[in-house]
Amino acid sequence: MTRRRVTDASSPTLFQRLWLSETIRLREEHAGPLEDTEANRLARAEGGDLAERIQHRALLLARRDGQWQALLHWLQGARLAGLLLIVLALLSGAGLALAALGDGRQPVNVFWALGSLLGLNGLLLIGWLLGLLLTRDNPGALGRLWLWLSEKLARDASAAQLAPALLLMLQRQRLTRWGLGLMVNGLWTLAMLAALITLLLLLATRRYGFVWETTILGGDTFIALTQTIGALPAMFGFSLPDIELIRASGDAAIASEAARQSWAGWLVGVLLVYGLLPRLLLALFCLWRWQSGKRALRLDLDLPGYGLLRQRLQPDSERLGICDLAPAALHQPQAGTSAQEGSGALLLGLELDDRRSWPPASLPRGVADAGVIDSREQRRQLLEQLTRFPPERLAIACDPRRSPDRGTLALLGELARSASATRIWLLPPMPGEILDSARLADWHQALDQLQLTHRDSSPLTWLETGHD
Known part of the structure; x- marks a missing residue:
């Protein structure tokens, strides 16, 4: 008779199987060995190498003791936490655009608006790049916030080892930085996109005048700075105010429609090129590193917790007798039915x-x-x-x-x-x-x-x- 593997809609992915294996290992390190006679027997019958048997054993124990259901609840909480952060990013981006342009009653100081739109984003981007180069993998403030929200929204007591197991697993392939980078840059991409859309809506529905103001700097400084910043957006077809227009905008907002459109195009181009595109490209780069790193994830079979399972899951010979200490807590016996089709x-x-x-x-x-x-x-x-x-x-x-x-x-x-x-x-x-x-x-x-x-x-x- 040929054995048939049984799969169902709730079958975990390879990433989730590795995650459960690490979770069970941490649980046994803290609470002692689990009662695993049946799980070991079924894992041996499943076949495969040692890593596959460890994953199958972990899945059986997780389904028996509630870790698999806790993982599903944790993922649901993580999605809700991510949705809350997305909503916050969109509202923040729209708020940046509103703060930058105002209600249209007063002329818009172009460099004050530029600082409002790009200042915080630029500072945090530099901080993230420095952290990527100088610090070791860690979840960071935003990562810790997301993990905390995920755990709170999951509301499952069996999820205690899930977050530590996830971080340990990711750190072995240095994936924490890329997962966090994907989240950070993805959220900032959404924030900049919301700011850009809100900026276009405000410019399309209100009449804004643009000026620049200074007390200690000369007009030539603003002319050079404006043209330097606008040179790259101009390559993509965005308008670049000429020298006379920039100089004239230092006295008062120019009433001509062409002047307003020129400054508006410059501001939109700068936001797109220096705000949205860098975050989008970094998010795509982090996504590529995350996906390639996920495919390279493996169990570290040299860890003591996995080494103890080698003889039980790939025994050289079967032997009787007590080979493990008694577990700290006995699981409640459970019945059920076979997942395979029986006969006779x-x-x-x-x-x-x-x-x-x-x-x-x-x-x-x-x-x-x-x-x-x-x-x-x-x-x-x-x-x-x-x-x-x-x-x-x-x-x-x-x-x-x-x-x-x-x-x-x-x-x-x-x-x-x-x-x-x-x-x-x-x-x-x-x-x-x-x-x-x-x-x-x-x-x-x-x-x-x-x-x-x-x-x-x-x-x-x-x-x-x-x-x-």
Whole structure:
């Protein structure tokens, strides 16, 4: 029988699998090893190299313990945080344009307007470039704000290790700077775009006059500065005021339409070339470095946390005995169904009394008997077989005279996850024996918590036909 990989709409990307692997590693470093017997067995059955098995194990543990759901919630919170920052950037850009031009009642000081539009952007751009060259990878103020907003909006207690794991993973490929750079320059691109659009709308709907004013500088200084700044935008077709127009604008706003259009074109061109385009090009460059760096991400298998998994996920030989310390907190046993399509019907007994006759004499044709499972080696072999060849229907016979201890319930849940449908058969007492009603009630309560179907009557008809 050929095994079939099962994928679903919630399958994680490679980046998310690496992120979950790092999250589980950090969790085990802080809280101790997790109960991972089933996850290791399924990861070994999945095959692949050690890195792929570690990722598969991490995904299984994350889905069992809630980290995968927490990651989805965290990503949702990150998107909401990003949306808030985008709205803030757009409003800030529009506010810069409004502050630069005013309401049109007073002439616009061209260099004051230019400073309002480009001053803060230019200073922060220089600061970012210096930080890129001189400092090590760190999330920065904006990055920390985004991480804080993401965590607050996620509202998931299982997300504690997600942000540290993300930063550690990115720092190994020096991706933090490019991810942060993409966010910073992307937001500034939106802010400058909003400022440009607002500037065009104001210039299209209001009449502005333009002047330059100074007390200690001469007119020739402003003429040279204006033409120097406007030279590059002029190459893209934007207007550049001539010397006479610049000199005349130092006394009062010129009333001619041509003068207003010339100054407006100069201001728009300068904002586009020195404000919007540099941020856009840097955002695209950071996006390229981010995407190429993401493709190069790998697990660091030399880390101690991953080194301990090598023998468990790629063993040279199987061995019995305790190989890990007890976890700090035990997970609650859970049932479920196999994600693979099963076939056939299987009956097995779990830790049955030797005096009980097994298998039942009336076992229907087409129903396989797995015998009585007692030892750890028998459990391991059965689970390995069910992982490769899951049955469509599985019935497990239990002796209700025994207590439903945690190990037994965990095994029942693991067996149930290896079949398409499972029923628990609580065997009747043998002749001359009396069944403790309190213990039977404990079995019913425990199986109900596992959400496993249980019957006191024989399930052989169900095994044979699929119904009672």
